Amino acid sequence: LRVTFQDEYAVSVGDDGLVILWKLQEVGVSKKEKETTYAEEILIxxxxxxxxxxxxxxxxxxxxxxxxxxxxxxxxxxxxxxxxxxxxxxxxxxxxxxxxxxxxxxxxxxxxxxxxxxxxxxxxxxxxxxxxxxLESSNNQKLMLEYEKYQDLQAKTQKTQEEYERQITELENRKEEEVTRQRMQYTAQLEKLKNDLILEREKNKQQSRDHEETKRQIEEDADEEILKLMQTHEQALIEC
Known part of the structure; x- marks a missing residue:
């Protein structure tokens, strides 16, 4: 016995294979309010x-x-x-x-x-x-030659150094002598200039004194000449 999905019908099957369909209806119960139950078996x-x-x-x-x-x-x-x-x-x-x-x-x-x-x-x-x-033998020979050249060069350098020092000494001596000579010459010239300056000053002083004297004489002569002219002029006025 099984109930359909909407709980509207009941289906029953007999041993003889007869199928009966029953319509179900419950008073006071709504179809929608009933819970739906699914069967695990299916009809085939x-x-x-x-x-x-x-x-x-x-x-x-x-x-x-x-x-x-x-x-x-x-x-x-x-x-x-x-x-x-x-x-x-x-x-x-x-x-x-x-x-x-x-x-x-x-x-x-x-x-x-x-x-x-x-x-x-x-x-x-x-x-x-x-x-x-x-190569070592050749280098040894070259080293000996270079050493001999070095010795010669060192001797020449020493000689050149000594000659240079001698020339420096001579130059310093000549320079000292020249400085002394020029100093003496300058001192003599300076002394001469000082003497000439003193003489020139004395000469200028004498010329100044002579000039003053000449000026005084000229002024005195001028005064006398003016006085004579005034006297002559006054005499001429008196005679007129």
Whole structure:
């Protein structure tokens, strides 16, 4: 027995497959106020159920076939991988053998090159030592020559220094004598100028005195002349 979604009908099914639909109505209770309850079971026809069961069996069969196919493919891949691994292993071992052979050849060539290089280094060291000895001998000779040149240059420098000092001394002596001579000459000239200045001053004083005397005589003569003229003029006025 089940109730529909809107609580309007009740459905009952008998053992004989008879379905009865009952209309429900409760006095004083609104349909909207009732709580809606969903059933977990659903109604389905027998044909739909058989169809779904058949589909489920087919799907299970398909899953089984796919699993077997997948297992078969996995086994094939494992076999292929195993074959490839064997091929790669054989190839790797062959390459390892080739590398060992090449390494042996390279090691022999390396030892030959090392021996040749050691011999070349030995020859180069001997040559360098000989060149160093020759260079040292040549440098010693050059150093002796340069030392002799240095000694000569030092002697010349000493001689030049002594000559320079002698010339400096002579110049200083001549300078001192010249300064003394010029000082004496300047002193004599200064003394002469002082004497000339004194004489000139005395001469100027005498000339000034003579000038004053001449001026006084002229003034006296002028006064006498004026007096005579005045007397003559007065006499002329009296006579008139």
């Amino acid at each position: 026809t027998k044909s739909d159920l058989e169809e779904k069961n058949s589909l489920i069996r087919e799907l299970k069969q398909r899953v089984t076939e796919l699993r077997e196919e997948n297992d078969y493919q996995l086994k094939l891949k494992e076999m292929n991988y195993a074959e490839r691994i064997r091929d790669l292993t054989d190839k790797f071992m062959q390459e390892m053998e080739n590398l060992k052979t090449k390494n042996t050849v390279i090691t022999g060539e390396k030892e030959k090159e090392a021996s040749k290089h050691a011999e070349q280094v030995h020859d180069l060291i001997e040559k360098q030592n000989k060149e160093l000895q020759d």
